Amino acid sequence: MTRVIFAEGCREIDAGGLRHYAQGGQRGYRQGGLFEMSDRAAKLAVKAGGAIASVGGVTRGRGWVCTACGFVAFIATCGRCGGKCERE
DSSP states (O other): OEEEEOOTTOOEEEETTEEEEOOOOTTSSSSSSEEEEOHHHHHHHHHTTOEEOOOOOOOSTTOEEETTTOOEESSSBOTTTOOBEEEO
8 A cells, every 4th residue: 555645634535446535634633634545546646636655754864875866765775766775
């Protein structure tokens, strides 16, 4: 399952033939913002204006940097293109 973020007030999204309900808002109740859905539905939701939510935290400095696309990762394999990352 992929996590997708939308505007804070958004409570439900129709994507991939299914209705997805918000998992919780900034204040901890179901007001909107975060949705869990299949990868296929997530692609459709992003196309409609959402964004894939980060499941990681923050690093000291930049962490690992992909030599192919420049994406910053927590591990040595790029999560965006699958390329090899080097420690910053």
